[in-house]
Amino acid sequence: MSTTVTPTRPPAPVAPVSRARWVRRIVLLVLVIALFLIPAITRIEGQTLVSNSLLFRFTQMFMLITLASDWNLTGGFTGYVDFGHAVFFGVGAYGTGILMGHGWAFPPALFAGAVFAVVFAYMIGFPTLRLRGPYFSIAMLGTFVAMREIVRVSKGITGGGVGLTLPPYLNRPLFYYLTLILAIIVVGVMWWIRRSEFGASLIAIREDEVGAEMRGIRTTLHKITAFAIAAFFTGLVGGLWAYQNTFIDPDLVFIESRTVELVMMSMLGGLGTVAGPPLGAATIYWMRDVVWKNFADYHLLAEGAILIGIVLFVPAGIMGALGDRSGTSIQRVWKRWMGGAAGEGEP
Amino acid sequence: MSEFVQAVINGVMLGGFYAAMMLGFSVIWGVMHVINLAHGEFIMVGAYLTWFLNKEYGWEPFAAIIVVAPVMFLLGYVLQKVLINRVVDRPHLVSLLVTFGLSIIIANVLKLVFTADSRITESSATGFWTVSEDITIPITKSVVLALALVIMISLYLFLQRTKTGKSIRAAAQNKQAARIVGIDIDKIYAITFGICIAITGVAGTMISPIQAIAPFQGPPLTLRAFTITALAGLGSIPGALMGGLTLGLLESFIGIYVDKIGTNLAIVASFALLVVILVTRPQGLFGGLRTDEEPQPL
Numbered sequence: 001m002s003t004t005v006t007p008t009r010p011p012a013p014v015a016p017v018s019r020a021r022w023v024r025r026i027v028l029l030v031l032v033i034a035l036f037l038i039p040a041i042t043r044i045e046g047q048t049l050v051s052n053s054l055l056f057r058f059t060q061m062f063m064l065i066t067l068a069s070d071w072n073l074t075g076g077f078t079g080y081v082d083f084g085h086a087v088f089f090g091v092g093a094y095g096t097g098i099l100m101g102h103g104w105a106f107p108p109a110l111f112a113g114a115v116f117a118v119v120f121a122y123m124i125g126f127p128t129l130r131l132r133g134p135y136f137s138i139a140m141l142g143t144f145v146a147m148r149e150i151v152r153v154s155k156g157i158t159g160g161g162v163g164l165t166l167p168p169y170l171n172r173p174l175f176y177y178l179t180l181i182l183a184i185i186v187v188g189v190m191w192w193i194r195r196s197e198f199g200a201s202l203i204a205i206r207e208d209e210v211g212a213e214m215r216g217i218r219t220t221l222h223k224i225t226a227f228a229i230a231a232f233f234t235g236l237v238g239g240l241w242a243y244q245n246t247f248i249d250p251d252l253v254f255i256e257s258r259t260v261e262l263v264m265m266s267m268l269g270g271l272g273t274v275a276g277p278p279l280g281a282a283t284i285y286w287m288r289d290v291v292w293k294n295f296a297d298y299h300l301l302a303e304g305a306i307l308i309g310i311v312l313f314v315p316a317g318i319m320g321a322l323g324d325r326s327g328t329s330i331q332r333v334w335k336r337w338m339g340g341a342a343g344e345g346e347p
Numbered sequence: 348m349s350e351f352v353q354a355v356i357n358g359v360m361l362g363g364f365y366a367a368m369m370l371g372f373s374v375i376w377g378v379m380h381v382i383n384l385a386h387g388e389f390i391m392v393g394a395y396l397t398w399f400l401n402k403e404y405g406w407e408p409f410a411a412i413i414v415v416a417p418v419m420f421l422l423g424y425v426l427q428k429v430l431i432n433r434v435v436d437r438p439h440l441v442s443l444l445v446t447f448g449l450s451i452i453i454a455n456v457l458k459l460v461f462t463a464d465s466r467i468t469e470s471s472a473t474g475f476w477t478v479s480e481d482i483t484i485p486i487t488k489s490v491v492l493a494l495a496l497v498i499m500i501s502l503y504l505f506l507q508r509t510k511t512g513k514s515i516r517a518a519a520q521n522k523q524a525a526r527i528v529g530i531d532i533d534k535i536y537a538i539t540f541g542i543c544i545a546i547t548g549v550a551g552t553m554i555s556p557i558q559a560i561a562p563f564q565g566p567p568l569t570l571r572a573f574t575i576t577a578l579a580g581l582g583s584i585p586g587a588l589m590g591g592l593t594l595g596l597l598e599s600f601i602g603i604y605v606d607k608i609g610t611n612l613a614i615v616a617s618f619a620l621l622v623v624i625l626v627t628r629p630q631g632l633f634g635g636l637r638t639d640e641e642p643q644p645l
């Protein structure tokens with residue numbers, strides 16, 4: 001904030017860069033306005049059923065964009081690949097569902113559900129974020145599987161395997177706007193984090209955790225804060241999803257494929273970039289909606305194959321292919337952290 | 348008292364199975380640094396092969412091993428050549444994601460071929476030996492335990508005594524030096540993967556008569572294999588036995604002493620044990636095949 005411009009400062013960036021930036025901003029603005037107008041347009045045409053299903057699909061996409069961006073905060077920026085991120089979705093969904101079952105209104109219940117997710121993230125992040133590389137990934141997978149069983153056996157609170165029914169409330173435009181605004185906020189927050197000192201610290205942790213610590217970054221605090229931010233938004237999405245679906249049970253909420261999807265979307269878009277996860281989420285969602293719904297039995301099979309294909313052939317994702325290198329150094333870091341013992345680069 | 352003895356018997360039998368079940372996972376990790384998240388799914392492939400032979404041709408489940416082991420060896424050998432070899436020297440995350448993708452593919456192929464219904468094979472070795480009025484020893488599980496011990500001893504002797512086994516250990520300890528003394532690393536890796544998948548498939552044969560099998564039962568088994576590896580250290584066979592018994596006894600005691608919900612809590616216990624071990628004693632409780640690849644304690 002307090003930078004003083006010295007006389008020897010070089011001139012401002014050249015014109016083409018800033019023009020490209022303006023074009024991008026305008027395209028983004030038009031896109032957002034168009035998304036805000038979609039419910040109004042479909043209402044004018046009066047096709048209530050059709051518009052409802054279209055709104056529902058957009059709502060799903062906005063949720064996935066939010067979730068993928070959250071996952072990217074720990075998985076991409078900080079470099080801690082989380083294989084159990086859906087656990088926060090589940091905690092948010094159950095927190096909201098249980099409180100609404102006790103007569104709470106939706107907004108406070110939703111917020112409280114997200115707070116539960118944050119508290120849970122602190123509790124679980126404290127031991128697991130001390131682990132590195134694959135050990136963190138597997139510990140989170142374990143957290144996820146364990147939490148599903150805990151929810152299943154706590155019949156008194158969660159309804160166990162039978163599930164919970166929330167008061168039905170069918171208002172698709174409302175959910176459309178809520179999830180759209182949430183997605184915009186989350187992507188905005190990620191954009192801001194990427195530029196802030198906090199984000200720079202996260203990336204420093206990803207690049208060289210010991211070095212970051214020696215430079216005076218409080219790594220544990222930063223990691224847990226990032227984890228908690230991701231958990232908060234994921235919990236919000238969980239609560240929204242629960243209310244929209246009006247029914248939750250352990251197998252519906254704690255589902256492995258949700259985490260797989262998030263990893264896949266972030267990888268496809270470009271790990272560690274701001275625009276990557278939303279792009280990847282939108283691409284995979286519509287690809288599935290248009291193509292794979294006709295082959296329902298094969299779609300998970302295809303997703304497994306796509307995941308392998310992305311990892312092997314386009315590890316930098318769409319953003320990497322577009323020339324955004326901000327996320328690609330992750331590759332190098334993986335090599336150092338996780339593959340270092342394989343003997344490369346060692347005498 | 349009899350309840351306690353029964354819990355110990357069940358735990359030992361379960362632990363023996365767990366120890367044999369996780370060997371393939373641990374050796375693949377120890378030798379080629381690939382964390383095989385499709386491990387549980389390979390167990391299910393072996394289990395379904397056994398079920399198919401049992402159902403269609405009336406084979407005794409344990410006799411199916413003579414088919415399951417070579418078929419799974421071949422599957423592992425080919426998979427290593429085609430897919431896994433591409434990720435061997437890459438960072439762990441790459442192999443994690445690739446085998447994660449593989450596990451989804453295998454589980455869904457199993458679902459398409461065999462449907463999602465749960466199955467169980469019928470062994471003629473059923474019934475119980477009655478020790479006293481409340482203590483019984485199930486015969487099928489005893490056969491499984493004996494088989495598990497045979498597998499562990501054979502693998503141990505194979506790795507210690509044979510030339511191929513020594514080459515595998517050499518490749519695990521120092522890849523460069525192994526290459527210098529003339530070991531064909533690619534071939535050794537493919538053989539290792541084949542053998543490990545064969546053992547994993549046989550574990551599927553072992554599980555098929557004692558527990559219902561379904562396409563999506565892989566992940567809990569993979570998680571247990573990971574837990575025992577964390578307990579045992581990479582590639583250590585005596586460690587595998589101790590780790591397997593620890594987990595088996597823990598799950599058995601929880602199953603018997605925690606009313607009703609004990610069986611659900613077993614997996615929670617397994618996870619809690621994993622985190623405790625990883626945080627407090629990251630090098631495992633027992634030595635292993637290699638020592639230079641341990642979780643960093645921090």
